[in-house]
Amino acid sequence: MFLSLKEIKKEKFRYGLIVAMIVMICYLIFILTSLAMGLSSQNTDAIDSWSMKSIVLDKDSNTSLSQSLITKDQKKNIKLTKDEALIGQASVVAKKNGYAKESSQFLGLSKKQFIAKNLILTSGHKINSSHQIIVDEKFKTDGYKIGDKLNFNSDKTKYTIVGFVKNAKLNISPVIYGDITTWQSIKNLNGQFVGSAIVSKKANFKANNEQLKTYSTSAFISKLPGYSAQNSTFIFMIGFLMAISLIVIAVFLYILTIQKLQNYAVLRAQGIPAKTLINATISQSIILVIGGLLIGTILTAATAFILPASVPMSFDVPILSSVGIGLILTGLIGALIPIKLILNVDPVSVIGG
DSSP: OHHHHHHHHHTHHHHHHHHHHHHHHHHHHHHHHHHHHHHHHHHHHHHHHHTOSEEEEETTSTTOGGGOOEEHHHHHTOOOOTTEEEEEEEEEEEEOTTSOOEEEEEEEEOTTSHHHHHOOEEEEOOOOSTTEEEEETHHHHTTOOTTOEEEETTOOOOEEEEEEESSOEETTEEEEEEEHHHHHHHTTOOTTEEESEEEESOTTOOOOOTTEEEEEHHHHHHTSTTHHHHHHHHHHHHHHHHHHHHHHHHHHHHHHHHHTHHHHHHHHHTTOOHHHHHHHHHHHHHHHHHHHHHHHHHHHHHHHHHSOTTSOOOOOHHHHHHHHHHHHHHHHHHHHTTHHHHHHOOHHHHHHO
8 A cells, every 4th residue: 555655646647547537437437326226207297106016907008008097987886985096197298388398298187096185295285176287387487377287288178286285207207187077188089098007005905807918117117118128238338348447457557557557566576566566456446436526526426416407317326336346346357457567577687678
């Protein structure tokens, strides 16, 4: 450690450049990881807030909430308890003169069932009639306020905002919660259909109907449009960045080791064991990576502070900490690559050369 710190202190510019490179790699990986988590959460925020364990859909809906419909006859023999709730889903464009149009997911609920009862509002009150709605806070960001009246698509019916809820997004679209009868009206359905799905807090809930199928929450989420492809893309990007950082750190340390071979040869000739030199190289690598990691973390925190709310980024400390540990391990592996040079250094040939 002493040798490492002394050398870094002496060669400030050289090691400063290496730290700067590590900072940029750390910052890029942190930002991409946060962006991946932010986009992922915007697909499932609403689902996560329901604390559901399973969902019942039409078996021919291809595990799609928007393609599923449950009939009154199918529901007739299904016993719904306090742990189950009917939901109806419809894609809508919410609009009001003078405001930006909002491409949204309308979710019809029964106010007597657990999803409606458990909604945590940031302001306003819960739904009391079929012409009242609760909306995601993105509406508030775009200037909407409680009491505003909206209409959906080309329908002239007005719906009044009575409350706002935080982090209510589905398929990256803000959610509008309304009454299940409003969903039937939006979908232009007759009384034959009662919902799109049944959500349950029980993992083993069964619908007792051959046309309906129960899916776990993870199976349902994995089939959300674009969800798996998006996550896979970011995972590969972050993985490649980690691999690139390993190569870059290893190359820099290898070059530094070659440049210092004569110094190592002198130290070996003075009786300094190879183990001491190896420990110095490893500790030097760890110091550089941790230094770059700390600066990268500060830059990431500053970015989180200045970013507007519209940017879908989620800064999850445990996950980012895991990424940071991965980067330290990457630096450690990179430091092991030039060790063979140190072990094989020959004082006579190097000094004599």
